Amino acid sequence: MDPVIVVGAGPVGLTLALALARQEVPTIVLDEGPGKEESRPARTVVLREDTAALLERLTGVPLAREGSQWAAWRSVRRKQVMREVTFGDDEPAPLHIAQHVLTGALREALAAERLVQIAVDSRLDSVEQEASGVTAHTRGPQGTWWRGSHLVGCDGPRSTVRKLLDIRFPGRTAVERHAVATLRAELPWPDEALLHRMPPWRTSGPSAGEVTARPLPDDVWRLDWLLPPGKDLVTPEVLLARVRETLAGWSGGSTPPYELLDTGVHTVHHRLARRWRVGRVFLAGDAAHLLGALGTQGLDEGLRDAGNLAWKLALAWHHGPHDALLDSYQAERRGSVAARLRAADQVLPLLRGGGGLRAYVPGTARGHDALLTDGHLGRGALGAPGVYDVSPLAPRHLEAEVPVGTAPGAQVTDVRVTAEDGSFVRLRDRLGRGALLVVLIAPGTGVWDRKHWVSAGIMPRLAAAVAALPHRAELLVAESYPGAAAHTVLLVRPDGHLVTALSGVRPADLYAAAEATLGGPAPVEAEAEATAGSAAQ
Template identity: 30%
Template sequence: MHASSHYPVIVLGAGPTGLTLANLLGVYGVRTLLLERNASTVDEPRAVSIDDESLRTAQAAGLIDEILPTIVQGYGVHYYSWSGRQFARIEPQSTEYGYPKRNAFRQPVLARQLCAGLQRFPHVDALFRHELRQFTQEQDKVVLDVEHDGKRVVLSCDWLVACDGGRSGVREQLGIAMSGNTFAEKWLIVDMLDRTAPFRHTRTYCDPVRPAIRLPGPNGTVRYEFMLKEGETPEYVLDEQRFRAWIREREPLDAELPIARKVVYTFHARLAERWRQGRVLLAGDAAHLTPPFAGQGMNSGIRDVTNLAWKLQEVVHGRLGAELLDTYEAERKPHAWALIKMALLIGRYMQPKSLLGAMAAQWALKACSLYPPARDYVLQLKFKPKPRFGEGFFVPCQAPDAAVKAGQLLPQPKVELPGGRRQLLDEILGPGFAYVGWVGQPLAPEVESLVAAFGMRRVEIVPAQDDFPWPLPPAEAGRLLVRDCEGVLQKVLAEAGADALLVRPDRYVLAFLSRRVQGDAARLRELFRRHGAKIG
């Protein structure tokens, strides 16, 4: 590569957020440059939990077969009182989006897998040991002044996405403030290797004397987290003899394990006041800082770029206007904040300030577990805020009581192909927009023109109770026939009072369509026109 190279998109930062974005842009065919100031991807096990939505994104990026064998799928959390007795547990069993809700992973392994995934794309470049010094925005581009091994490199792009972490230099140069709180409580993290204790679930010790967490991971790893008391210094708690004694109290088999990492951290609950300024966008920790108690920090960053990648594609390829990028913050920011609030609520249980407070919180959770609907709400992690938008690029749902509305992530059941093979829905939908409707149903002319203009895949579904039509209709390019063998899509359409739906590339419902409701197709067409689509 030579100086003054220009890219449609430059991604700054090779953490999980930036690497995921670069892979998605690779899938979408967008010429992209990833810049990272360090010599390689991170070798520290920072995040340890990856959720079902992030695994669905890995599926979209074409890397799920590499990632699944290296994680622990479907772990739960067991809560213990100050006396060491278990008083609650969360073990979600549902796979609404195609994968278990909670999974343990090693961040260095994931980062290497994501980095290796970029080699599939000749139109995606990755440059390490390249540090951004400053940038300027012009009317039609962003110009970056980059340093590489003491030499200056000038680059430019149409769009710069800053995935450069909680201390984002890009955010600082833009003068974007962070609102929210930084908390006084500090925690010690100890990552260890070669565990022999087989218990696979997280143990959370809600002990006012010393709140603690034990998180088993893949390949014999285990993490301990201990809350520091007021006045305790990092030097005091990082003393190996001291924290090994704390570990011995929780699990004697872990006490003498080799140490991979030990660090003291402070947690934050903060949001950037703006996520876009001109041609620069913020994602991941640059846009929000999440307390660790719900394991959603990295996952929120992956949600950011899942939302942003397809929008960048549509803008770069000229199918939609730059105003589409304004929907990124509008859609993502409220959900990111909802997850931060959930993490803070969980944190209150995990770090009680007194024995009386611990007893009150734990008795409340015990009482809740006696009522089956409430118990299911907790055990199946239904208290986690739904991935659902209040405003953005979608046609609002006309059925407010539907479980899945427009602007919400569509479930991912398995569907059956003619011949009996079953696949996850997204493999059928393909990487772009898709139409999903009953077999043999004609499309309104307005919908037909959108399907054609955006190259939408047309997926026609057969109800679970029916066989495929015989003889099978002739195969057509961009048109697939599947059976809704689990009945999930039938339920979604029935509750919405719809005959069909359109799905965005990030698998959120774009619109429901019904032959019985006037104006569905017109509202959909107007949405695209408002965002710069040139359709007949």
């Protein structure tokens, strides 16, 4: 079987290659660059807890040590604190990390991965596909051709893959622009992120109506100033004036010492590719979507693309064509990103439409700050991760289905579970291995040795039902789960989304749910071919 070809060596492409390798799928990464990441302190990313956990699981690197997990978030309007969020167990902190640090961790993990080959200085020139696979031709010093089972374009906003497939990429240009500066300084609120709207010192250049400060390790901060509409140049003089007056405003009148590390202008576009799959070729990350206004994070969505596609491609690679399963990638991920883009388009006129009567309506300012907080912290319609509740993979008409604290199609809560070998692990630690997860909620099991309960009660019947599922599954036991009663059985996808929760051991419902999650019954012809191929080897 030919490897999967990944075009693009940014965070999304590298994450996808590593996720496939963890499921024993070989990949070739076509990197048009020299294989090294340029250090740009002004390019940083904010990741939600579950996407940060995905990267830590793949790289083995505790990214919280490389980035900053904020202690709190504050929203200020003029001089008044409008909203404060303190992070803890009930409100996990986002992870803020420099993009080159993240990419470096991914490259280091891939260097030790036997199933991944990175071809540097390899720019895609053309793609040919037929029923049996894909051929990619590259140009440059390493120009050649590569044969793959599938190809995934993770090659950014100007995606060559998307253009070769003639896929439209409609949307809006320059929805927002921000001047960016990364600097080292001591600010009055260490380890806290701040959104300051309408700061009272706005004197330099065009009105700086909004500035965001996000901490990084070692007293480094990224500051973003929202720029007014238009194409006015941000000169070095204007940017330095903004830095000085902002730091002075926050520090009580005088500019504290600072070291300027990097600057830039960040322009936000909103676009969504019409199609994310054409035969054996897929799009992911910025090649498929652009978003980022109002504090939302585009890379976070790109990593969700990689997590969603990896287990589906791996299953198809190992077990033959599963068109319904592969088609669900576009249905789930495009639908999720489209919902966030629609939410942003609805909110933008309210937040960026100027003053008028809205400025005098009681509660308006607090409502605006709540919306912006949702975008920055990954909550609500603007920022929350997608729920695949209308997925084509969602099972239908399960008599034993019961509600729990997680909606079907949403990311599961990370609870402590007992694995089949008796060890205690986190639920998220078992994701990304290609297996379905079946979790029994059994209060009290945590205080007993596994040998005392593994053969008692409903466990033997559940173990038999799990062994009979149409795909490899791992049986786990948890003492509790939010909203779940004792003897509730959860079925979880390899990417961590809840399929269903069942009341007790219901083998027929469990099997039907697992079969639906795989896109329906496996094609008989594909199974026969796979069996014949294995016999020939």
